[in-house]
Amino acid sequence: MKNDLGFKFQEYEIIIKEELAPDTFLFDLKGKYNFHPGQFVQVSLDHFGEATFAPCSDPDNKDFWQLCIRGSGAATNQIIKMLPGDKMKVRGPYGNGWPLAKLLEKEIILIAGGLGLVPLRPLIFEMLRNKTEFKKISLVVGAKSDSQILFKDDLMEWSKKLNKLEAYVEHKERTFLCEKGMITQPLKKMKPSKNTVVLICGPEVMIPYCNNILLDLGIIEKNIFISFERRMECGIGVCQHCNIGKYLVCQDGPVFSLDKIKEELIK
Amino acid sequence: MEAFIETIITKFQLDHILSNVIAERETYSNLLDDGKVIFGKILKPSQAVFFKKKTVIPFKNILLPEGQDAEKFDNDKKIALVGLSNCDIWALHSFLKEFAHTDLLPKRENILIIGAQCKPDRYCFCEKLGTNKFAPFDLFIQEEGNNIAIFSSTKSGDAILKITEIKQTKKKPILNAIGEKTSKFDPLSLENIINNRAKNEEFWQGIADNCFGCGACTAVCPLCFCTRQEFENNLACKSSQCLKWDSCFAKRFSEVQNHYDLRPENVDRLYNWYHHKFVRAKFKHDQFLCTGCGRCIEACPANLNIKNILEALINKNEDKKE
Numbered sequence: 001m002k003n004d005l006g007f008k009f010q011e012y013e014i015i016i017k018e019e020l021a022p023d024t025f026l027f028d029l030k031g032k033y034n035f036h037p038g039q040f041v042q043v044s045l046d047h048f049g050e051a052t053f054a055p056c057s058d059p060d061n062k063d064f065w066q067l068c069i070r071g072s073g074a075a076t077n078q079i080i081k082m083l084p085g086d087k088m089k090v091r092g093p094y095g096n097g098w099p100l101a102k103l104l105e106k107e108i109i110l111i112a113g114g115l116g117l118v119p120l121r122p123l124i125f126e127m128l129r130n131k132t133e134f135k136k137i138s139l140v141v142g143a144k145s146d147s148q149i150l151f152k153d154d155l156m157e158w159s160k161k162l163n164k165l166e167a168y169v170e171h172k173e174r175t176f177l178c179e180k181g182m183i184t185q186p187l188k189k190m191k192p193s194k195n196t197v198v199l200i201c202g203p204e205v206m207i208p209y210c211n212n213i214l215l216d217l218g219i220i221e222k223n224i225f226i227s228f229e230r231r232m233e234c235g236i237g238v239c240q241h242c243n244i245g246k247y248l249v250c251q252d253g254p255v256f257s258l259d260k261i262k263e264e265l266i267k
Numbered sequence: 268m269e270a271f272i273e274t275i276i277t278k279f280q281l282d283h284i285l286s287n288v289i290a291e292r293e294t295y296s297n298l299l300d301d302g303k304v305i306f307g308k309i310l311k312p313s314q315a316v317f318f319k320k321k322t323v324i325p326f327k328n329i330l331l332p333e334g335q336d337a338e339k340f341d342n343d344k345k346i347a348l349v350g351l352s353n354c355d356i357w358a359l360h361s362f363l364k365e366f367a368h369t370d371l372l373p374k375r376e377n378i379l380i381i382g383a384q385c386k387p388d389r390y391c392f393c394e395k396l397g398t399n400k401f402a403p404f405d406l407f408i409q410e411e412g413n414n415i416a417i418f419s420s421t422k423s424g425d426a427i428l429k430i431t432e433i434k435q436t437k438k439k440p441i442l443n444a445i446g447e448k449t450s451k452f453d454p455l456s457l458e459n460i461i462n463n464r465a466k467n468e469e470f471w472q473g474i475a476d477n478c479f480g481c482g483a484c485t486a487v488c489p490l491c492f493c494t495r496q497e498f499e500n501n502l503a504c505k506s507s508q509c510l511k512w513d514s515c516f517a518k519r520f521s522e523v524q525n526h527y528d529l530r531p532e533n534v535d536r537l538y539n540w541y542h543h544k545f546v547r548a549k550f551k552h553d554q555f556l557c558t559g560c561g562r563c564i565e566a567c568p569a570n571l572n573i574k575n576i577l578e579a580l581i582n583k584n585e586d587k588k589e
Contacts, residue, residue, distance in 0.1 A: 005370045007337040007508070047498050047506040072524060204527060231523050233495045236369055237551075239513070240493045240543060241520065246462075246550040267464050267542060 006236070009044060011087040015064060021148050024070040024115075025080050026056075029088060033065040037122035038097030038227060038255050042235045043067065044089045045082075049075030052232045054119035055093065059126060068118045068150065094235045095254045098123050098199060099225060106197045106223075107136040109190065111210055113183055113202020114143055117150050119227055119254075120201055124154075128161055135195065138164035142183025142202070145171040149178060187213045199255075201227040211258060221259035228254050228261075271419040272428045274436045281408065281415050284431045285312035288347045292379060295329050296349035297322055309349070317350050317383045318410055321560065325355055325489035330362065330372050337496065337508040340371045346378055352385035353445055354393045354558040356402035358489035361554050365492065379423060382407040384443065390561025391446070392574040397454075398558045399446035409443060416440035452577060454555070460584045461545045464538055470583060474576060475534035477569050482514030484563035484573075485540070490556040493520075515540055 012029035020026050035041075035055050044050040051073070057066035067088075071077040082088065100123075108127070112120050120139075127134055139162055143149045146169050159165045159177060166186040167178035183202070187210060192198075196219055200210055207226055214224055230242035230249045242249040245264025247256065276284075288294055289309065296315040297304050306322045306329070309315050326348055351359065359380065366372045382404040385391075393399045401407075405424035409416045417433070418440070419425045464471065485491040495513040498506045513520065516536050521529040530536045544556040557573070564572045 005368075006340060009338070044508060046508075047500060049498060050496055050508070203525075204523060204529075229523060231521075233513075238366060238369060238371070238492070239495065240515065241495070241513075243539075243543070243547060245542070246547040248547075248551070267538070 007091060007234075009089045009091050012065075012090055014082060014084045014086050014088060017082070017084055020068065020150050021070075023072070023080065024068065024148075024150065027067045027069065027082070027088070028057075028064045029067065029090075030064055032062045033093075035059055035065075035093040035122075036097035037100070037126055038119050039093035039095045040119070040232075040235075040254060041067070041090050041092030041094070042232065043069075043079060044091070045075055045079050046089075048078045049073075050233075051075045051079065052229075052235070056118045056121040057125075059122050060129075068115070070115060092235065094250055096252070098227070098255055099257075100126070102225075103127075103197055103199075104133050105135065106195050107193055108134055108138070109192065109196060109198045110137070110139045111183065111187070111198065111200045111202065112139065112141050113200075113206040114148065115150070116201035116203070116206075116227070117141060118201075120199065121151060121154070123199070124158065124162075128158070131161070136163045138162065138190070139166075140183060140186050141165070141167040141178075142206070143167070143169050143178075145169050146173050146178050182209075184209050184213055187217075190217060192217050192219050197223045197225070199225045199227070204229070221262065222257055224258040225255050226258060226261065228256065230254075271421070271425050272433065272435050273416070273418045273439045274428075274433060275411055275414050275416050275440055276433055277414055280431065280433060281417070282312040284406075284417075284427060284433070285315060285349065287427060287430055288349070288379065288381070292345045292347040294347040294349060295326070315349055317408065318386060320386055320388060321352055321355070321562070323487055323562070323566070325487070325560075325562070326351065326359060327362065327489055327492060331492065331494070331510065333512055334497075334499070334509045337510055339507075342370050342373050342377075344373060344377065346373060347381065348378060349381040350383040351380060351404075352560075353382060353402055354385070354391075354398050354560045355489060356380055356382050356404055357398045357558045358560070360402060361490055361548075361552075361556060361558070362492065364552050364554060365490075365548070365556075379427075380404045380406070384409040385445065387446065388561065388565075390564040391559065392561060393559035394446035394449050395452050395574060395577075396555060396557060396559040397451050399444070401442065401445075407442070409440070411440055418442060452581065454549075456584075457577065457581065458545055458549050460580055461541055464542075467580065467583070470580060471538050472534050474571065475532070475537045478533060478537050478571055479569050480516045480533045480536065481568060482516035483566040483568060484571075485514040485516060486512070487562040487566045488556075489558065489560060489562070490544070491515075515543070 014027050015030050016028035018026045040054045053067050056068045071080040168181045168183050169178045172180040228249050233239040233241045235250045237248050237251040245267040296309045298314045304319050405421045407418045493513045494510040497509050497511050499509050500506045548556040
C-alpha cells in the first residue's frame, strides 16, 4: 500500500476514551486499520495542528484501533480534549515499523521508556499470538513514577505470559509490580546470548545509556533496533525536518538498527 | 535521433509563440514589476522579459506557493515556465525528482520548459558543479543579433513551433556554451569530505562563527524546499492546513519533545544545510541540491560564499592527504 503520495486524510470516529496516566489518554477508534507494529500516523486537528502518533492496538483487531496520546504541546493538548463521537483526522500509516522477520527464532529484549511502550504494544500482541516462533521474550519498562506507567492491565497479563517483565520507576509512589530505579539497572543484570535482539523505544536521552550497557553485555550493533521520534511536518519524505544524517525518519525509519544509524547520529 | 527544429525567428514571431503558449497553459515568466525583475504569472507576451539578470526568488514559489493548502494540490494543471536560465532548468528537474514519489507537484509532461540564454554574473559557478551542460528543455531561446535563435529538443517543443508555422531555416543556429572552462569539483570527493564532519569540525565552526544564521540563503535557493505546517483560520470558521516555507537555519527546526533541540548551535544547522545538499540528496535521489546559480552568495549579508567554502574545504582535505 502506497501512502506517501500526499496529504490524504481519513476520518475515524472515537468510540471510547480512557485516561491511562495524567494527561495521557487512550482513544479507541472505530474500524479496522491496516498497519505494521512500529509504524506511525499523523493526526490533524483543525485550527490547532498536526502531531505524530503510533497506533498501539493489536493490528489484528477488526472492530477498533487505538491511539495513546499525551498532551504536551499546542496540538496534543487539544487532541486529548476530544470526546467519544468526535472524528479524528488521520493520515498514514507511514514508516517501516519493527523488523519482524529479523526477530524470528531469537531471544528478544524489549526496552520501553515512558511513552516508548506505545509503539511496542502492537508488537507484543503479535508476538504473544505466535509465541512459539520466538525463543524468549523479556520486557523492561521504565517511567518517571508509577502513576506514569501505561497499560497496567496489559502489563499484569503480560507478566504471566512473557518470560520476564520488569518495571522500574524513578519516583516510587505506591506499589505496583515496579521497583525504584532507572531503566538501565535491570539491563545490567541481563544475560543475553548470541541470538539476542533488542528493540528500544523511549526518550532520546535514554537511548545512548541503554546502548552502552547492551554493547558491554556483548550484543552486536546489528541486533539493536531503535525507534526514533522526530517532529514530523509531512511524514512523506519532503519537509526534511526528521532527518538523522542522510536518513529520513519518516521514510527510512522510524526503526533503525544501531550499526546503520550510529555514524549518522553525530551529524 | 529525431531532428528537432532549430531556427532563427524575429521577436514578433516569439511573441506569437508565447501567445499560443499562454492560451493553452498557465504561463510564468520573468517580468518587470515595479522596476524589478521577478518570476511570476504573465497574461500577455509583452509582459515577459528575457536575457536579464536572474530573479532573486526562483521558480519554486510557482510549484509550491507559500501557504499552499496541503489538501488541495492541483497536480493536473498544465503550466509553462518561460525564460528559465540553464541552471534553473537543472534545478527544476532536481526539484521534481525530490517530489517524484508524491503527487503534490505537476509531472514533467505537464510542464513546458522554455529556457533562455543566461546572463552570468560574478556569483555564478555552474561550471564547478557541471551544470553548465545543457539541461533537458522543450524550447530554448538565445539572442542572435536583432533576431532570436530558437531550439526545440522535444516533441512538445516542436509541436508549438509547428502551430506557429515556424520552419527550419537552411542554416542552423548553434547553442552558445555556458560558463568558463574550469575544472569541476569531483562529486565523489566532495560528498565524502562533507560527510566526514568530525574531521573538519574546526572548519565548520569557523564558517558558523561568521554566519548570522538568518536563512537568507535558504529563502533564495531554488533547491531549498523545507516546509512546515500551519493552520490558517478563515471567516467561515474553518481552517486550512497550509504548507509554509521553512528554513533549516531556524532555531526550532530540529526540536523534538520537551524542547530538546537536536541542532542547538548554528554550526549544527549550517553543517546540516551542506549535508543535505551534498550528502543526503545524493543518497536519497542521486543528485546534488546545488546548481551553482550563486543566489545564496548574493543574498548572504555576511558575505559567505558557498563556492569559496567548497573550494577551501576540498583544498584543506587534499593537503592533509599529501
